[in-house]
Amino acid sequence: MVDESGLRAEAERRLRALAGDQAVLRDDQWSAIRALVVDRRRALVVQRTGWGKSAVYFIATALLRARGAGPTVIVSPLLALMRNQISAAERAGVHAATINSANADEWDTVHAEVERGEIDVLLVSPERLNNPDFRDQILPKLAAGAGLVVVDEAHCISDWGHDFRPDYRRLRTLLADLPPGVPVLATTATANARVTRDIAEQLTPVPGDLADHATSVSGDLAGRLAPEPQDAAERVASTGPHDAPPPGRSGERSGANGTPAGDTLVLRGPLERDSLHLGVVRLGTAEQRLAWLAETLRELPGSGIIYTLTVAATQEIAAYLRDQGHVVAAYSGQTDPAERLAAEQALLANRLKALVATSALGMGFDKPDLGFVIHVGAPASPVAYYQQVGRAGRGVERAEVILLPGPEDRDIWAYFASLAFPPEQVVRTTLDTLADQGTMSTAGLEPRVDLSRNRLEMMLKVLDVDGAVRRVKGGWQATGLPWEYDTDRYARVAAERAAEQRAMLGYISTTECREQYLRHHLDDDTAHPCGRCDNCTGVHRPVEIASAAVRQARERLHRPGVDVEPRRQWPTGLKELGLSGRIRPEVAAEPGRALGRLTDIGWGNVLRRLLAEGAPDGPVPDEAFDAVVAVLSAWQWAERPVSVVTMPSVTRPVLVSTLGERVAAIGRLRHLGSLTYQHGPAGRQHNSAQRVRALRATLAPPDADVSGGPVLLVDDRIDTGWTMTIAAVLLRQAGAPAVLPLALATTT
Structure with missing residues (x-):
């Protein structure tokens, strides 16, 4: 019989070590920890940014390890997020390490430490899951000996989620191969009702069902192939984003329609962020937006993030702001890894006024005192936008959130949308070529398949997850398993992406509460007027800009x-x-x-x-x-x-x-x-x-x-x-x- 009062007291002590002497476990945090440690269940936690989702898995790890369980395996999507998680794990009293593309020289050491039981938490990027050596040699051992598996930013699992990644789909196989009784936790701050149901269903896969699941994988790869886009929009099925009741809250076990979803506990809370003060400033030209930004930046509190839609924009805007005397840096997926780390540390230490970034600086970047988030250009989805602005105001009473939309936004969205899943004939050509030629590298396939390297690689990843191809040493092999091109589903995804873009335009033009509008698109039925945004208060930021400042911005941009x-x-x-x-x-x-x-x-x-x-x-x-x-x-x-x-x-x-x-x-x-x-x-x-x-x-x-x-x-x-x-x-x-x-x- 488990002494639950003693277990909770131990969990409270771990929380205070992690978050400070005044920290107290939330009821849903304890519900999740109890489900993992006592009941060894699978749980999905959908809670706002800053709620304390990482505390759940670090405390659960510490409790499970103290009771003899194996290490926790966390699948985490971004290097910046991994670095923050390792730091937080140490505060919680657990030793964490990572395997990712930036530390290949440490892999052997990390593997040896895992074998010796010296590592409590191993963070793995989703791309590692399909590295042949890791998948065939390391992953089975981890799955067999894991004490807990965590899927962070779990909306990436869902092809209806705003940041779908085909590599995340491989988790379905990992979860199916876990021994009985290994608890699983999935966490996200950005999942509407449909995404929540999809994740909950995937947390209880049936062994051997991967091939049967082939046609459920979306082919919309825009968010993965764009210049970061960031980059992606919420995907919702053709019946619309609000056609079904939200899943259970506060511990209710729920699934697709409020009914039990296998043994998955769904804990979904309200997404209100009472520190955020949202506003939109509409200016006619790029030079006006840049001049306004440079002037406003002098008045904004603390340090923050300026998001852009493209890599080129990060460089242009950062260069102009530096000309105007601001201490800023550009940050994108194309930035050298060492420079990215230095820029993150400079922002964390408040040595920068802002990072001018694509969504490469996104999920999980942990700086509680961020004073503002500004978007120069609108993301293609209200859900993606709310996820990004959630970086601000986690540890301060007030954070400014400003959107500067531009007419070019729709052109950029259209470009991203043009990178969707290839036509069926291109896919069939790829499968036939692999069937005829045997193992081929991506480069070897290029002369035979009319796709760019990036799109070809991403298509192969989707086909791998579908079971039609398999990544092996030296490239790819056809499996010979049947595969269907799901035309209807791809069309629905494209249609709903277009609907999300219209919803984002609606956010820009709405005269109603902005936070309520965004939470409505996350199916948060607790949403109410926030009383803080520019529409609720009637206080809109002035748009007048000195002509000299506009002229300077024009000279820089042109x-x-x-x-x-x-x-x-x-x-x-x-x-x-x-x-x-x-x-x-x-x-x-x-x-x-x-x-x-x-x-x-x-x-x-x-x-x-x-x-x-x-x-x-x-x-x-x-x-x-x-x-x-x-x-x-x-x-x-x-x-x-x-x-x-x-x-x-x-x-x-x-x-x-x-x-x-x-x-x-x-x-x-x-x-x-x-x-x-x-x-x-x-x-x-x-x-x-x-x-x-x-x-x-x-x-x-x-x-x-x-x-x-x-x-x-x-x-x-x-x-x-x-x-x-x-x-x-x-x-x-x-x-x-x-x-x-x-x-x-x-x-x-």
Whole structure:
């Protein structure tokens, strides 16, 4: 018989060590701990950010370890979150370690410590679950000896969750293989009723049901392939986001419709954050938003996070704010890991006013005294937005939450949405190729499957989770198991993502309580007017900005010129064309320039309109041409070009040709005409190998002497860079001593 009063007293002591002498266990915290330690059950905790979900699994770990249980395995999605969790674990009196992509040199040591019983908590990234060595050698031992399994940020499990990750789906197999009596805890702060039910159902899988579950996996990968987006929207089925009653609260065992869900205890609480003061500031232009941000930042309390939708925006905004005297840093998935860690530590120590970040700084970043969260650009979902603003105000009485939406937000959402699960024929081609060829690497598949490397990799992960392929040493294998392309489900996911985007636009325009609006979209039926947001109080932030400040922001945003690095390496799979390894210097392009990035919030807005699909073709606008001249004037080339060659364009021949002609005229360069397509245009290919193959077969140099000096090679945009690469090879082979790429826009 368990002495529950003594157990709770021990849990209270552990909590005070973790959170301070005044801390007291919440009733639902104890309910979860009791379910895990006493009943050895499976539990799902859906509670707001800052509620104390991590305290549940660290205290449960300490209690279970004291009673002889094996180590706790925590699946955690982000390095920043792992670092915070390790620190919190030490405060709770448990020794934690991690296995992730950033500490490969420590894996052997960590494995040995696990074997010796020296580690209480092992944090694992979801991607590790499908590493062949880890999956086949380490994971079975962990599953057999685990005392507790924790799935943190469990909305990632659900293909209806706003941050779906195919690697998380692999947890279904892990849970099915656990010995009887091993408790499981899933936690999240951002799950509506449908996501909650889906997670609860997945916490009680039936062994061997993975193949039967194949068609339930969503193919919507936008949030995983975008420039971080962050990046993703809440997915809700076609019956709508509020068609079913919410799951049980305060210990009620509930499932899909308020009925028992196997042995899963669902603890779902109200999501109110009484420190958050939400507001929206609508300004017409990017320079107005930037100038307003720089001025407002001087008045905001403490330090905080400025979220953006793209990597390019983090760099632009951080650079401008530094020009204005603010101590800020840019942070994204493309930031060097050591720099990311240094930036996190600087923010935690209040040495920065703000991190300008994508959603790479998101789930679980633990700084209780964050004074503000500002979004320059709206996330595509109210649920994703509430998850991000939940970083603020956890340990302070008041935190400012401000959204600065822009007209470009919808363009960025549309770009993310374009990266959805591939068409069925592409998937079938992949499966047939693997069936015919046996084990193949992702790179080896590229010449045969018309997808970019990232999309191909993500599609393979989904097929792996579905059971249609399996990752092995050396690449991927087809399993031969039946697989169905769930067209209806993918369509529902896309439709509901569009509905979530409309809901986000509704948040921007609503005159009702903003917090209640967001909580409504999380199916929190306890939501009521907060009395704190700009709509509840009637106090809206002023939008007047000094004209000098707007002018400075415009000058910074419209500072023309982006470096374009040439391709250095041929894609794999093209040896029969004589293309492999490094691109020889004697045929390579020089570093190039573009006016701006399509993802910029400055020139990007102009370029997106100019180059949008369906936009009319016409002469290069004076505004863009004058900026190109500024780019050319600032270009520190080794030798000045003597001629101009343009790329052939199917969609914008007038734009490209007039750009080349005007550049030649103003620079007093010879205009040598355009390259041509021998057998019609190369068409649209998505991956490098197929793109190069098509260009080699169709592109031809101009009928002109290009040997007189460096050639300026002009196009409207640079996407993969392979068009410029092949064109440069042709021009160099025709006698050009150097080729300098120039484009209006780049997507990189």
